Amino acid sequence: MMNENQHIEHKTHGYGIYVLVWIALMVLTGVTVAVAGINFGGITVATALLIASVKTYLVLTIFMHLRTETLVFKIFIGVALFFLIISFILLFTDYSFIVRN
Amino acid sequence: MSSTEHIVSHLHRDDIASRMGMWLFLFTELLLFGGMFILYSVYRYNNPDAFHLAAKELDTIIGTFNTAILLTSSLTMALSIAAIQRNNKSLSIFFQLMTVVLALGFMINKYFEWGVKFHYGIYPGSEKLLSKPTGEILFYGLYYVMTGLHGLHVLIGIGLILLMTYYTAKDIITYDNYMKLESAGLYWHLVDIIWIFLFPLFYLIT
Numbered sequence: 001m002m003n004e005n006q007h008i009e010h011k012t013h014g015y016g017i018y019v020l021v022w023i024a025l026m027v028l029t030g031v032t033v034a035v036a037g038i039n040f041g042g043i044t045v046a047t048a049l050l051i052a053s054v055k056t057y058l059v060l061t062i063f064m065h066l067r068t069e070t071l072v073f074k075i076f077i078g079v080a081l082f083f084l085i086i087s088f089i090l091l092f093t094d095y096s097f098i099v100r101n
Numbered sequence: 102m103s104s105t106e107h108i109v110s111h112l113h114r115d116d117i118a119s120r121m122g123m124w125l126f127l128f129t130e131l132l133l134f135g136g137m138f139i140l141y142s143v144y145r146y147n148n149p150d151a152f153h154l155a156a157k158e159l160d161t162i163i164g165t166f167n168t169a170i171l172l173t174s175s176l177t178m179a180l181s182i183a184a185i186q187r188n189n190k191s192l193s194i195f196f197q198l199m200t201v202v203l204a205l206g207f208m209i210n211k212y213f214e215w216g217v218k219f220h221y222g223i224y225p226g227s228e229k230l231l232s233k234p235t236g237e238i239l240f241y242g243l244y245y246v247m248t249g250l251h252g253l254h255v256l257i258g259i260g261l262i263l264l265m266t267y268y269t270a271k272d273i274i275t276y277d278n279y280m281k282l283e284s285a286g287l288y289w290h291l292v293d294i295i296w297i298f299l300f301p302l303f304y305l306i307t
Binding site for chain 1: 117120121124128131132135138139142143146147161165168169172173175176178179180183186187283286287290293294297298300301302305
């Protein structure tokens with residue numbers, strides 16, 4: 001019983017880290033809005049997507065508890081994201097190739 | 102009597118499998134929205150100027166406000182799980198209800214946002230929208246379908262979290278058996294992640 005309790009304690013985050021992540025997410029939202037006002041040309045969309053990816057990483061690891069999950073979960077989700085991104089890249093490069101020709 | 106004991110001793114639960122099942126479901130959600138994001142990127146690639154013009158019509162302030170609301174609701178959802186893990190039932194219920202209130206706030210903002218658009222005659226199939234250039238029709242088509250589908254997910258999330266609140270109140274969800282709440286949380290955070298991408302892609306096109 002004691003061991004089980006320690007196990008549970010080990011696996012949980014404190015309230016504080018959630019609040020910290022929330023502050024980071026709010027700041028990043030502010031940065032996204034501020035950066036959108038400046039025209040970086042072609043990299044504007046890339047900047048927005050990069051910030052969105054950082055926010056997603058924070059939500060996945062802390063809010064969705066991936067940081068404390070076992071390795072199986074990390075591989076599981078890594079593979080799913082990998083194939084999602086691959087399908088995005090392949091489809092888009094294929095499409096832009098057709099358009100250019 | 103012995104048959105009851107027999108059943109009880111074989112009553113087992115598998116928390117890891119529960120979470121994994123939920124993640125599998127979330128992957129299908131990812132594909133659902135992923136397909137639409139591909140559609141979006143192809144149409145935007147073809148109509149960059151029309152997308153820019155059409156996006157100017159969207160209210161960035163309402164969009165930013167709604168982003169903040171949804172991020173905060175994700176926080177309260179995570180806190181409700183942290184509270185139940187510490188066997189603090191009333192605090193957990195409080196945070197769950199706060200999540201529902203914030204989600205309702207998000208939907209009310211959406212109602213007003215869409216209401217203004219409808220008032221100006223910009224809705225799918227309207228004469229005013231159809232008289233615009235093709236790129237803008239595509240932008241608004243995607244805007245209504247993607248934020249609409251996301252809004253539907255928010256509504257389902259509200260129902261789901263309220264069900265979890267009922268379970269928590271009835272002690273079906275407890276500090277050592279909270280996988281239902283955890284799964285609802287995973288779903289809610291995914292809805293949040295989708296909005297994290299929808300927001301800059303629709304409201305912040307420069």
